[in-house]
Amino acid sequence: KAGVTQTPRYLIKTRGQQVTLSCSPISGHRSVSWYQQTPGQGLQFLFEYFSETQRNKGNFPGRFSGRQFSNSRSEMNVSTLELGDSALYLCASSLAGWGPGTEAFFGQGTRLTVV
Amino acid sequence: KNEVEQSPQNLTAQEGEFITINCSYSVGISALHWLQQHPGGGIVSLFMLSSGKKKHGRLIATINIQEKHSSLHITASHPRDSAVYICALSYNTDKLIFGTGTRLQVFP
Numbered sequence: 001k002a003g004v005t006q007t008p009r010y011l012i013k014t015r016g017q018q019v020t021l022s023c024s025p026i027s028g029h030r031s032v033s034w035y036q037q038t039p040g041q042g043l044q045f046l047f048e049y050f051s052e053t054q055r056n057k058g059n060f061p062g063r064f065s066g067r068q069f070s071n072s073r074s075e076m077n078v079s080t081l082e083l084g085d086s087a088l089y090l091c092a093s094s095l096a097g098w099g100p101g102t103e104a105f106f107g108q109g110t111r112l113t114v115v
Numbered sequence: 116k117n118e119v120e121q122s123p124q125n126l127t128a129q130e131g132e133f134i135t136i137n138c139s140y141s142v143g144i145s146a147l148h149w150l151q152q153h154p155g156g157g158i159v160s161l162f163m164l165s166s167g168k169k170k171h172g173r174l175i176a177t178i179n180i181q182e183k184h185s186s187l188h189i190t191a192s193h194p195r196d197s198a199v200y201i202c203a204l205s206y207n208t209d210k211l212i213f214g215t216g217t218r219l220q221v222f223p
Contacts, residue, residue, distance in 0.1 A: 043213040098205030106158035
């Protein structure tokens with residue numbers, strides 16, 4: 001079956017712009033979580049959606065937002081981009097979250113560069 | 116103090132060597148994940164553990180819940196094992212907490 005698909009793979013934006021990233025989970029998976037990876041901070045949790053509801057949010061400013069559609073596809077949006085938002089953004093999908101017995105499936109990531 | 120600590124941060128090995136990467140954590144968890152990230156960014160899940168030991172090919176992962184410690188072992192290492200290995204914790208249903216990763220380089 002198809003894996004987790006993230007689009008686009010690469011993106012270059014200018015400071016002040018906004019950006020939308022997309023994540024299509026594995027068919028049947030209802031949980032999608034988003035992570036930011038930077039050389040200085042490593043992998044950090046952004047937010048998680050399950051059945052169109054945000055269940056948890058990491059410690060990021062309100063410029064970072066997301067949503068999940070009825071088909072479980074998820075988008076994240078970053079408004080008013082800053083240079084520090086340059087990072088690899090990864091999404092992961094699972095059946096219902098990260099409880100025991102849940103395996104993680106990650107996308108290839110979207111590499112965002114803000115100039 | 117970080118909830119999850121990995122060691123070493125960097126590891127260099129010759130092909131064929133036995134490799135151990137350690138992960139210690141300070142919170143009660145529902146599961147611990149070992150992840151592999153190759154250059155280019157994509158992350159692959161290697162193991163998900165809640166107790167005991169798992170083996171897949173040349174990879175072995177163990178966890179000691181009482182000591183809050185897990186190890187990832189690679190037997191007969193190969194240059195294609197070169198990657199960043201990340202330990203991640205799940206202790207509620209909706210997020211993962213990541214270690215800082217171990218960068219492994221295996222030379223022929």
